[in-house]
Amino acid sequence: MSKQYLLGNEAIAHGCLESPVDFVSGYPGTPSSEVIDILRIQEERGYHVEWSVNEKVALENALAAAWCGVRALCTMKHVGLNVAADPLMTSAYTGVTGGLVIMSADDPYAHSSQNEQDTRCYAAFARIPCLDPSTIQEAHDMVRDAFALSEEFGLPVLFRPTTRICHSKGDVTLGDLKTNTRVGKFQKDPRQYVVIPAHTRILHKKLNEKQPGIKKRLADSGYNTFSVKGANAVIASGIAATYVQELLPEDVSFMKIGAYPIDEAWLEEFVRQHEKILVIEELAPVVEEAVRQVAGCVTVHGKKDGHSPYEGEFSQYTIAKIMQSAGISPKIQFQDADPLPDIPARPPIMCAGCTHRPVFYAMRKVFKDGIYPSDIGCYTLGLQLGAVDTTICMGASVTVGSGIYHSGEKADIVSTIGDSTFLHTGIPGLINAVYNGADMTLIILDNRTTAMTGHQPNPATGVTATGEPTIPVSLEAICRACGVSFVETVDSYDLVGLTTAMKDAKARPGVKVIIARQPCVITARRAGIKRGRYRIDPDLCTGCGLCIKFGCPAIEMKDDKPYIGELCSGCGVCAQICPFGAISKEGRK
Amino acid sequence: MSPGYDVLVVGIGGQGTILASNVLGEACLMEGRSVKGAETHGMAQRGGSVESHIRIDGEYGPLIAPGSADIIISFDLLEALRYKHYLKTGGKIVANRHFVVPTSVFVQGVSAPTEEDILARLGDIGLCLLDAEVMAVEAGSPLAANIVMLGAASHFMPLSPDSLRKAVEKLVPPKTVEINRKAFERGREAGAECRG
Numbered sequence: 001m002s003k004q005y006l007l008g009n010e011a012i013a014h015g016c017l018e019s020p021v022d023f024v025s026g027y028p029g030t031p032s033s034e035v036i037d038i039l040r041i042q043e044e045r046g047y048h049v050e051w052s053v054n055e056k057v058a059l060e061n062a063l064a065a066a067w068c069g070v071r072a073l074c075t076m077k078h079v080g081l082n083v084a085a086d087p088l089m090t091s092a093y094t095g096v097t098g099g100l101v102i103m104s105a106d107d108p109y110a111h112s113s114q115n116e117q118d119t120r121c122y123a124a125f126a127r128i129p130c131l132d133p134s135t136i137q138e139a140h141d142m143v144r145d146a147f148a149l150s151e152e153f154g155l156p157v158l159f160r161p162t163t164r165i166c167h168s169k170g171d172v173t174l175g176d177l178k179t180n181t182r183v184g185k186f187q188k189d190p191r192q193y194v195v196i197p198a199h200t201r202i203l204h205k206k207l208n209e210k211q212p213g214i215k216k217r218l219a220d221s222g223y224n225t226f227s228v229k230g231a232n233a234v235i236a237s238g239i240a241a242t243y244v245q246e247l248l249p250e251d252v253s254f255m256k257i258g259a260y261p262i263d264e265a266w267l268e269e270f271v272r273q274h275e276k277i278l279v280i281e282e283l284a285p286v287v288e289e290a291v292r293q294v295a296g297c298v299t300v301h302g303k304k305d306g307h308s309p310y311e312g313e314f315s316q317y318t319i320a321k322i323m324q325s326a327g328i329s330p331k332i333q334f335q336d337a338d339p340l341p342d343i344p345a346r347p348p349i350m351c352a353g354c355t356h357r358p359v360f361y362a363m364r365k366v367f368k369d370g371i372y373p374s375d376i377g378c379y380t381l382g383l384q385l386g387a388v389d390t391t392i393c394m395g396a397s398v399t400v401g402s403g404i405y406h407s408g409e410k411a412d413i414v415s416t417i418g419d420s421t422f423l424h425t426g427i428p429g430l431i432n433a434v435y436n437g438a439d440m441t442l443i444i445l446d447n448r449t450t451a452m453t454g455h456q457p458n459p460a461t462g463v464t465a466t467g468e469p470t471i472p473v474s475l476e477a478i479c480r481a482c483g484v485s486f487v488e489t490v491d492s493y494d495l496v497g498l499t500t501a502m503k504d505a506k507a508r509p510g511v512k513v514i515i516a517r518q519p520c521v522i523t524a525r526r527a528g529i530k531r532g533r534y535r536i537d538p539d540l541c542t543g544c545g546l547c548i549k550f551g552c553p554a555i556e557m558k559d560d561k562p563y564i565g566e567l568c569s570g571c572g573v574c575a576q577i578c579p580f581g582a583i584s585k586e587g588r589k
Numbered sequence: 590m591s592p593g594y595d596v597l598v599v600g601i602g603g604q605g606t607i608l609a610s611n612v613l614g615e616a617c618l619m620e621g622r623s624v625k626g627a628e629t630h631g632m633a634q635r636g637g638s639v640e641s642h643i644r645i646d647g648e649y650g651p652l653i654a655p656g657s658a659d660i661i662i663s664f665d666l667l668e669a670l671r672y673k674h675y676l677k678t679g680g681k682i683v684a685n686r687h688f689v690v691p692t693s694v695f696v697q698g699v700s701a702p703t704e705e706d707i708l709a710r711l712g713d714i715g716l717c718l719l720d721a722e723v724m725a726v727e728a729g730s731p732l733a734a735n736i737v738m739l740g741a742a743s744h745f746m747p748l749s750p751d752s753l754r755k756a757v758e759k760l761v762p763p764k765t766v767e768i769n770r771k772a773f774e775r776g777r778e779a780g781a782e783c784r785g
Contacts, residue, residue: 005614168651317654339655348637
C-alpha cells in the first residue's frame with residue numbers, strides 16, 4: 001500500500017496491474033491514451049500489451065484473449081466504441097471466461113472529441129454492466145475489481161471514466177502489484193463462440209436471463225450507495241456525484257450511482273421515501289429515466305424538465321445553479337463570474353515547424369477552389385488555415401471525398417488524412433473510391449506517428465507499443481494494392497516537390513495519392529534532430545506579410561516587421577515562401 | 590466558502606504548467622494533505638491556452654469554480670487576464686510579465702493587446718509581476734521559468750517552502766536539479782518583494 005499523487009489514467013493503469021491484467025489492447029484517443037502509455041513502459045511485464053490498428057481490431061483481440069481465460073483490458077475513447085460496436089454487441093452473447101474490461105473514456109464538453117456521446121447508453125444497448133467512477137480513487141478500485149466482476153457475470157464490463165477522471169489528479173491509495181500466473185487456453189465450444197442463428201437465439205435468451213442477477217449484485221457492489229436525510233433527495237452519477245457532495249445541505253438525502261444496470265426495486269425504495277428528487281448526471285439522462293420509471297407521484301427534476309442541461313461538462317459551479325433551479329439550496333452560493341470579453345483567443349495551433357502546415361499551404365495554392373475533406377488528428381487544426389472543410393469520424397476524409405465527387409460536384413476534391421488514421425479506417429474508403437471510379441486526390445500526412453494523442457507508434461512506424469522493432473507497413477504498397485496508380489511520395493518540407501506532385505495529381509483522372517512524409521517535429525526534436533534556426537534579414541524584408549499568413553507560431557510581428565522567435569524548429573519552409581529571399585538559416589548569407 | 594486553498598496555474602501549452610501542478614501535488618503529499626487537481630491534455634496542449642487546477646486540502650472534485658481561486662499563477666500575462674474571473678475577491682495573481690501574442694491575432698488581423706492594456710485591466714487586484722524568463726536564464730535555463738513562478742507564489746500558498754523545494758528536486762529531470770533549485774530561490778526573492 002502506498003499513496004501517490006497520480007493522473008487518473010495512471011491510477012487506472014495501476015489498478016489493472018493490481019488485478020493483474022494479462023492482455024492489453026487499445027487504440028489511442030483522448031482522454032484514454034495514458035492507460036496503455038503507462039502499461040507499455042513498465043519494465044517487468046507479465047502481460048501482452050499492444051496498440052492495435054483500430055478499436056474493432058483491439059476489442060476482437062481482447063475478446064479472444066478473454067475467451068482463453070486470461071484477464072483482458074481494451075481501451076479507447078468514447079467514439080472508438082462506435083468502431084468497436086460490432087464485436088461489442090455480440091460479445092455480450094458469447095460472454096467471456098477471463099475478465100474482459102472495456103474502458104471507453106467519455107468526453108463531456110468534447111474537450112478533444114467530435115461528439116459528446118455517452119458510453120452508458122452502449123452498456124444498456126449491449127445489456128452488459130457499466131462502471132462509472134466518481135473519483136480517481138474509485139476509478140482505481142473499480143477497474144481493479146471489474147475483472148473479477150466480469151468473470152462472475154461471464155460478460156464484458158464497460159468501464160466509463162470521463163475526462164475529469166482520466167485527466168484529473170489526486171492522492172490515490174494504491175495496492176500491491178500482482179504477478180501474472182494465467183496462461184490462455186482455448187476450450188472449443190461452438191455453441192458459445194460460433195454465433196450462427198441457431199446458437200445466437202439461445203445466447204440472447206441467456207443474456208437476458210442474466211440481467212436480474214446482475215442488477216441485484218451491483219446494488220450490493222458498494223458503487224451504488226445512499227443516505228436518507230430528509231424529504232428531498234439528490235441522485236447523482238459519476239464525477240457529478242463528487243461535485244454534489246461539496247454542495248449538499250445536511251437535510252437532503254443523497255444517492256450515488258456508479259454501477260449499471262440499476263436495480264429498479266432498490267431504486268424505487270429510495271425514491272418513494274421522498275417528496276422531491278433531483279437527478280444530476282452529465283450527458284444522457286440514463287439515471288433520470290430509471291428514476292422516472294419508478295417515481296410514481298414523487299416529483300422528479302432533471303434534464304427532462306429543463307433544470308439540468310443534456311450537454312457539456314459539469315462542475316460544482318454549474319451544479320449549484322442546477323440545484324438552485326430545482327429548489328434545493330446548495331451549501332455554497334457561487335457568485336456569477338464571467339470571463340472578460342475581447343481577449344484574443346488562443347486556440348491550440350499546429351506547432352512551429354509542423355509538417356502539415358506546408359502541405360496545406362501548397363494544397364490551397366494548387367487546388368485553389370478545391371473542397372478539402374479532412375480527418376481526425378493534429379491536422380484537423382488546419383481548419384484555422386482554411387484547409388479543412390469536413391471532419392466527421394476516423395477515416396471519413398476518403399469516403400466523404402468520394403461521396404462528394406459522386407454527388408456531381410465539379411470542384412477538385414483533396415482529402416487529407418494522417419498515417420495512423422489511414423491505417424485505422426482509411427484503407428477501405430480508398431479501395432472503395434478506386435473500385436467505384438471516384439476522381440479525387442488523397443494526401444496522406446505521414447509524420448510516422450500518432451501525434452495528437454501523445455506520439456504512439458503505429459504499424460508504419462516500425463516499432464511496437466513496447467518499443468521492439470517490427471515490420472513497418474508500406475503506405476505506398478498499400479495504396480498501390482488498393483488500385484491507385486498515381487502514388488507520389490514527397491518531403492513535407494519541400495514546397496516545390498509538394499506543388500509539383502499536386503499539379504501532376506490535378507492533371508490526372510481517377511484516385512491519386514500523395515504521401516507527404518516527414519517525422520513529426522516533436523518526435524524529431526525528442527530524437528535530437530537539430531536543424532538550426534532561420535532569421536529574417538530586415539533589410540531585404542518588404543513587410544509583405546506572406547510569411548505571417550503562413551501561420552507558423554515562430555513568426556511574430558515586432559514593430560510592423562516579421563521576426564522569427566525562439567520557437568523556430570528550422571524546417572525552412574518560410575524561406576521557400578518569402579519572395580524576396582529575406583529568410584535564411586542563421587549564420588548563412 | 591469551500592474549505593482548502595485553490596490554486597489555478599495557467600499558461601500556454603508547452604510552458605510547463607503540468608510540472609508546476611505536479612510539484613504542488615507532491616508537496617501536499619509530503620505534508621500529508623489531501624489534494625485534487627485537473628489539467629489540460631491532448632490537442633489543446635498544442636500551443637493553446639492551458640489551465641491546471643490544484644485544490645490543496647481538496648476533498649471533492651478537481652475543478653475550481655469561477656470566482657473562487659485563492660491564487661492564479663500565470664505563466665503568460667495575457668492568460669492571467671483570460672482566467673481572471675476565476676479569482677475570488679481578495680485573491681492574488683502571480684504573473685509572468687512576458688506574454689506571447691496569440692497567432693490568431695496575426696492571421697485574423699485582430700488588434701494585439703499591449704502590456705499596458707493588460708495591466709490596466711488587471712489593475713484592480715493584488716498582482717505580483719515578475720520577469721520569469723530573465724530569472725530562469727540567470728538560474729541557468731529559460732526552461733526553469735515555471736519553477737521561478739512557483740518560487741514567487743510560494744509566499745502566498747499554505748505549503749511550506751521546504752516541501753516545495755523537496756518536491757521540485759524530486760520531480761525535475763535529475764540533470765536540472767541545481768538549475769531549478771536556483772530558479773525556485775530566485776523566484777522566492779522576487780515574490781518577497783511583492784509581499785512587501
